[in-house]
Amino acid sequence: MAGFSDFALHKTIQQAIHDMGFEEPSPIQEQCIPKILEGVDLVGQAQTGTGKTAAFGLPLIEKVTGQNAVQAIVLTPTRELAIQVSGELMKIAKYKRVRTLPIYGGQSIGHQIRALKQGVHVVIGTPGRVLDHLRRKTLRLDQVRMLVLDEADEMLDMGFQEDIESIIKETSSERQTLLFSATMPQEILRLSRKYMNAPETVAISRKEVTAPTIEQVYYKVFERSKLESLCRILDSEEIDLGIVFCRTKRGVDELTEALQERGYMANGLHGDLSQAQRDKVMQSFRDATIELLVATDVAARGIDVGNVSHVVNYDIPQDPESYVHRIGRTGRAGRKGIAMTLITPREMKQLRTIEKISKSAIESRTVPSIEEVMERQQTIWREQLIALVEGDSDMTPFMEVVRQLKEEYPLEKISAAALSIAFSSSISPGEEEVYDFGETGASNGMVRFFINIGRSVEIKPPDLIKEITELVGISGKSIGRIDIFENFSFVEVAKESAPFVYEALRHSRMKGKRINIEPAKPRAKRQ
Known part of the structure; x- marks a missing residue:
């Protein structure tokens, strides 16, 4: 497999790739x-989350020059995707003087x-707002050398075909055109034949994997409380050895540091470590230190360590093949193993x-509550205390403190206070994800939501x-x-699922x- 260093990319872009924590190209990137870079028109078929x-x-950033003009335009179906793509391009252009701008409806057009x-x-925009700027003459595309249609099938589903064609006609016929789509309906193929020059096709096929x-x-979690959820899960499990997977090198470093701060015996492993460092980390893992x-x-x-009891996907893998490779690290040689995946709301489709x-x-599974974690921890503390009491550890310095305190306070309170000092870091409640939807006119135990689709798009209750x-991922x-x-x-949904x-x-x-x-307005409440 090729590495990013094998591509003809400037050292400033290679440095940005390194900073982003990417180790090697995904299949769509490699192809x-x-x-x-050769300049051909291209049709890429790939799902969201494959690194397209x-x-x-x-x-695109490699080809942008110092010329003060819009040299590339990326069309996306939604403003959320426009913002996301813009953010990614800004990271790639970190060490290159390239100005990118997302333009979409809902934001001040004056700005x-x-x-x-x-x-x-580089402009990244939704078709409607891009067309608006073209009509106002506030955007010119005659110097565009690269046009990208991202998630083209969704743009056509949303009725943007005429807008897209109007925008394409404003660009130079000498441009390079790239089209990315998860599916290839006839409308997409017609678009590519009409506006692309002998395009090459890259399709990332799904391999048969078992x-x-x-x-x-899997555990449903929110992005903001992901670390807290992971800690609760770890605290409620009996882990011999566990591997926690992150998507990037930076993610590994940040999570390792956060776990170490919370007292977990953790260390990180990624491509930036020297061979000596890697060997040292792996030896510590094999020795269970x-x-x-x-x-x-x-x-x-x-990695072939026989007694890995847990694999945790802290970041969901980008494809089923990666998932299978990851979870295959546990359950070796007939041993029991468990694979756990943390899933945020937008990742359910990928799962x-x-x-x-x-x-x-x-x-x-549901992320354990503080109470459940406490119950599990109490069993562990009890076992540790019994081992100390029955063992031959020298507790003389502490005995003197206890003797002094018991003259003023009950032994039960002294013991509980000592436990609190010893284990307070492991029962920190952390941040809770709190949602208060207020009064929504729903039945007891339910939350009522307003959704902006109805009979006009032929939707029915089923x-x-x-x-x-x-x-x-909830029950009907x-x-x-x-x-x-x-x-x-x-629609009303159970409060815990809301x-x-x-x-x-x-x-x-x-x-x-x-x-x-x-959340629905309270006045919608039924009498």
């Missing part, structure tokens, strides 16, 4: 980057006009793909139930009353339409 933004972003007047090299027969579970190895996929290749392709049944259960029993009107709907439903649907689409979900 697309050399072709795009860097697949076009790295060569965008001022930024465009100051000079921008997961090992070990216990597989550390219990948690935090690693990237690349660093964990070839469903992994389940389907790897033919896995991944069970849903469709809504199917979409929500699949997207959120958690969904209550549904009221569907022409252009919007109301935060995840809210987060998951905010980043999703139904019937090709971007979902807007809000």
Whole structure:
């Protein structure tokens, strides 16, 4: 497999890749980057989460020159994706003087006009807002050398075909055109034939993969409380040795440091370590002087330690093949093992793909509560205390303190205070993800949401139930009353599932339409 250093990319971009923590190209990057650098038009078929933004972003930033004009434009279906792509391109251009600008509806057009007047090299925008700027003459595309259509199938589903064609006509016929799409319907193929010059196709095919027969579970977590959730899970498990997987080298360093600060015996492993450092970390892991190895996929290749009891996907793997490779680190030689994956709301679809392709049944579990963790910890503390009391440890210095204190305080209180000092760091409650949706006019124990789709897109209650259960990973029993009107709907969900439903649907689409979900107003309450 090629490394990023094998691509004809400037050292400033290579440095940015290093800073971003990427170790080696994903399959789509490995195949697309050399072709795009050669200047050919390209059609790439790949799912979200396969690294396609860097697949076009790295060569795009490489090709931008110092000329003060818009030299590249990336069209995306939504403002969320425009912001995300813009952020990625800014990281790639960290050491190169390239100005990028996301333009989308919902943001002040005056702000965008001022930024465009100051000079921008790369525009990332939604078709509607880009067309608006073209009509106002505040954006010129006659100097564009590269046009990227990102998630083209979604743009067409959302009715942007005419807008896209109008924008393409404003660009030079000498441009390089790149089209990325998860699916290849006839409309996409017609678009590519009409506006692309002998495009080459890169399709990342799904290999047949089968997961090992070990216990597989996932925990629904929120991004902001991911670390706290991981700590609770670790504290409630009996771990012999565990491998925790992160997506990037930076992620490994940050998580390792955070776990060490909380008293876990953890160390990190990634490609930036020297061979001597890697050997030292691996020896500590084999000797069980550390219990948690935090690693990237690349660093964990070839690890063959027989008694790994737990594999934790702190970051969801980018494809089913990586998932199978990761979880294969446990359950060796007939031993028991468990694979745990932390899933944020926007990653549920990716998990469903992994389940389907790897033919896995991944069970849903709830992150342990503080009380459950405390109960588990109490058993451990009791065992440690008994071992000390019955052992031959010298406790003379502490006995004198106890003798002095027991003259004024009961022994029970003294013991509890001593335990509190000794173990307070391991029972820190951390940050809780708190959602208060207020009064929404729902039945008892439920939360009622407003959703911006209705009969106009031919949606019915069974469709809504199917979409929500699949997207959120909850039972249909958690969904209550549904009221569907022409252009919007109301749906009730169980209070404990409401935060995840809210987060998951905010980043999703139904019937090709971007979902807007809000807690219902109290006046909608039924009498």
